[in-house]
Amino acid sequence: MWRDAFLVMQKDMKIELKSKVVVNQVLPFGLVVIFLFGLAIGKVNTSALVTAGSNLSNGGALKDASAGLFWLAVTMSAIIGVQRSFAIETQDQARDALRLSALDPAGIFLGKAGALLIQLAVLELVLGLCASFLFGMHIVTLWLFLLAALLASISLCGVGVVYGALASGARTRETLLPLLFFPVIAPVLLSATKACEAAIVGNPASGMIWIEILAVFSLCYLTLGIAAFGSLLEE
Amino acid sequence: MSYQSQISDMSPRERLAQRATAVIGLLTLLSLGFTVWLGLFITPPDEFMGNLVRLVYVHPPIAWVMFIAYGVAFLSTLLYLWPRTRDLRFDRLAGASSEVGVVFTGLTLISGSIWGRPTWGTWWTWDPLLTTTALLFVMYLGYLALRQLPGDPDARAKRSAIGGLIAFIDVPIVYFAVLWWKSIHQAPTVLDPLTGKTYIHGSMAYTLLLGFVAFTLLFIYLVAKRYRLAGLKDRYESFLLGEAIEDRKREAMPDLSGVYPDSVGNAGAIDVPGQKKRFSDPNVSVGYDAGLRPDQTDDYQKIGLQNNTGADA
Numbered sequence: 127m128w129r130d131a132f133l134v135m136q137k138d139m140k141i142e143l144k145s146k147v148v149v150n151q152v153l154p155f156g157l158v159v160i161f162l163f164g165l166a167i168g169k170v171n172t173s174a175l176v177t178a179g180s181n182l183s184n185g186g187a188l189k190d191a192s193a194g195l196f197w198l199a200v201t202m203s204a205i206i207g208v209q210r211s212f213a214i215e216t217q218d219q220a221r222d223a224l225r226l227s228a229l230d231p232a233g234i235f236l237g238k239a240g241a242l243l244i245q246l247a248v249l250e251l252v253l254g255l256c257a258s259f260l261f262g263m264h265i266v267t268l269w270l271f272l273l274a275a276l277l278a279s280i281s282l283c284g285v286g287v288v289y290g291a292l293a294s295g296a297r298t299r300e301t302l303l304p305l306l307f308f309p310v311i312a313p314v315l316l317s318a319t320k321a322c323e324a325a326i327v328g329n330p331a332s333g334m335i336w337i338e339i340l341a342v343f344s345l346c347y348l349t350l351g352i353a354a355f356g357s358l359l360e361e
Numbered sequence: 362m363s364y365q366s367q368i369s370d371m372s373p374r375e376r377l378a379q380r381a382t383a384v385i386g387l388l389t390l391l392s393l394g395f396t397v398w399l400g401l402f403i404t405p406p407d408e409f410m411g412n413l414v415r416l417v418y419v420h421p422p423i424a425w426v427m428f429i430a431y432g433v434a435f436l437s438t439l440l441y442l443w444p445r446t447r448d449l450r451f452d453r454l455a456g457a458s459s460e461v462g463v464v465f466t467g468l469t470l471i472s473g474s475i476w477g478r479p480t481w482g483t484w485w486t487w488d489p490l491l492t493t494t495a496l497l498f499v500m501y502l503g504y505l506a507l508r509q510l511p512g513d514p515d516a517r518a519k520r521s522a523i524g525g526l527i528a529f530i531d532v533p534i535v536y537f538a539v540l541w542w543k544s545i546h547q548a549p550t551v552l553d554p555l556t557g558k559t560y561i562h563g564s565m566a567y568t569l570l571l572g573f574v575a576f577t578l579l580f581i582y583l584v585a586k587r588y589r590l591a592g593l594k595d596r597y598e599s600f601l602l603g604e605a606i607e608d609r610k611r612e613a614m615p616d617l618s619g620v621y622p623d624s625v626g627n628a629g630a631i632d633v634p635g636q637k638k639r640f641s642d643p644n645v646s647v648g649y650d651a652g653l654r655p656d657q658t659d660d661y662q663k664i665g666l667q668n669n670t671g672a673d674a
Contacts, residue, residue, distance in 0.1 A: 288527075292507065292520055302506055309500040310527055313534075346530075354523045360516075 127236070130229040134237025138211065139244060147210055148245045156203040156253045163195045164188065164260050192261035193322035196253060197315050201282065203249050204242075205304055208286035211242055212294035221294075224359070231356030238290075239283040239351065246279045266328030274321035274333070277340035281314040284347035291358040314343050382585045389582050392575035399568045407565075413479055417561070418568050420472040422576035427469050429580060430462030431501070431532045438525040441518060449595070452518035455525060456508050457587035459501055461580060466498045473546075481545060489542040493535045500528040514595060 142148055168188040188195075215221045224234060254275075257263050265271050285307065293303040317336045324333030371379070400418035407414035437455035440446045473491070474484050485491065507524045510517065539546055561569055 285527075288523070292524065299510055302503075302510070305506055306503040306524065309496050309503060312496055350527065354526075357519050358523065360519075 127230045127233040130233025131236035131240060134224075134229065134234050135240040135244075136237075138214070138238060138241030141214055142241070142245060148207060148249070152203050152206050152210065152245075153249060153252060155206060156199050156249055157256055159199040159202055160195070160253060160256050160260060163199065167191060167195070168261075189262050192257055192263035193326060194315075194319040195261065196257040196263070196322070197278070197318050199253055199257070200246070200250055200279075201308070201311060201315060203253070204246055204282045204286060205307055207242055207245055207249070208290040208307075209294070209300065209303060211238055211287070212290045216294055221359070231359050232352040234359065235287055235351045235355035236348075239280075239287045239348075242283040242286060243279055246283060250275050250279065263326060265322075265326050267325045267330050267333070270330050270333050270337070271322055271325035273337060274318050274325065274340060277337065277344050278314055278318035280344040281340065281347050282311060284344065284351045285310055285314075288347070288351045288354060288358065291355065314340065317343070378585070378589070382582060382589075385578055385582045385585065389575065389578040392571060392578055396568065396572045396575045399564070399571065404564050404568050410480075413476065414565070416472060416476045417565075418572040420469065420476060421569070422572040423465050423472055424469045425573060426576045426580045427462055427465040428532065428536060429577070430458050430465060430584070431497075431529060433584070434458040434462060434525060435529045435532070438522045438529075442522050449514055449518060450592070452514075452521065453591040453595070454584070454588055456505075456521065457584050457591055459504055459508075459525065460587055461583045463498065463501045463505060464583075465580070466494065466501065470494060470498065486545060488545045490535065490538040490544045490546045493531060493538050497528075497531045497535050500531055504528045 169186065215224065254271075258265065289303055289306045289310075293299045293306060317339045321333045321336035321340065324330065324336070396418060400415050404415070404418075406412045434455045437451045437458065441448065441451040441455065470491075473494075477486070478484050504521065504524045508517065508521045510520070512520075538544055
């Protein structure tokens, strides 16, 4: 299973490195979303005169919501990433080829999830830097933030690959992915936001319970994916 | 056999099921009416809540039905996935029960909202129980959308089963939300798990019990109707498929159309002993020259082709 997973992960990463769709299209989309959040919520400074020593930093609503907005931007980019991950399979009937290749379906699931995880990691790094820049989000406990990000990303990838397989293929299906994905991922988003807020404030103790919830979710969704992916691939 | 006769020729079991459903429907109507009458007019207002307490005869039963509905759907899904009990009827039951569950979840949220406005001063609050219930509503809406995707019934059933399993994860979370988190929603009125006491008595208790019975009967009636509808729809679709296949056959072999009786039941030109002839059916082409339909003849003549049995044959 692990060998097959590694093979599929290699394949997906090679395709991505060649086509650079995530880097050229999904990443800028994420950046635009973060920018738009800033426009929607942040205060627009319209005073013509700026005196020396005045504090122009974005306080208030935007700073308080920065962790949640970051995760929303990541989730929206993740959905597009999932759609891309399965779009490469629908071309040239690659999905049938994958089925006929006698690779272990659990391995295919883990491979696709792994490739998606690497892409999400790059996305989160750039979006996180952008968010801390634009929202004034300064992280005190970095390890907590990174751990929360890792576990939440594992959940996102697990659910994404399962629903991506469900929702790809026929034309009527692709718009189903956001409707299925968002409600299931909402508790993960909530936990990740709370954990990251604890990391921003610098209070690891309050963040640990959310980390535990995230760990449970990741385990659940990975197990579900490993069990269910075979039958999903068959249609 | 026409479509009408295929569907209306119900087996004895179907006829029994129809009659049972009708009886349950009647009982539902009576018990619901009785509950409304008791709840609105006979029972007294509450010591603390006043007339607002009358919603207790409606809101908890609706929430209870919501849980029952999703539970039935979950069990049906499991039965479908288990190879020994795999049967499309379980998938239909899961779909029917989930649909009723979604309706009752919406009603739970609405009736809860109506109760909340005078009690908490707001129609909605981002409370753990309300949030998880709203999430449940949207999740099962997604599940219903997944069920609508076109495809072969078995593939659709397997797909929906996986979607249903994922959606069910939220149900125990909603059920225990009041106990796990400090929710603004009150703890259970009947058999509070923490204290073991029941906080409702007298005529109000009986009306609440009647409310539970009435809404459970309503649930059974709605699921029975929806399940039958799903079965009829599948039967109709396979009938349409049969018709489409017959049409293609007729197009492919025009010389033989109307000569032999076909599987849909039309008689042909060849006299099969004992076969009933249906001359009112326009598809019967006894004596009609095989090959072209009446509307095709003119076009073919225009481009210079004749019927097979024309003078040029």
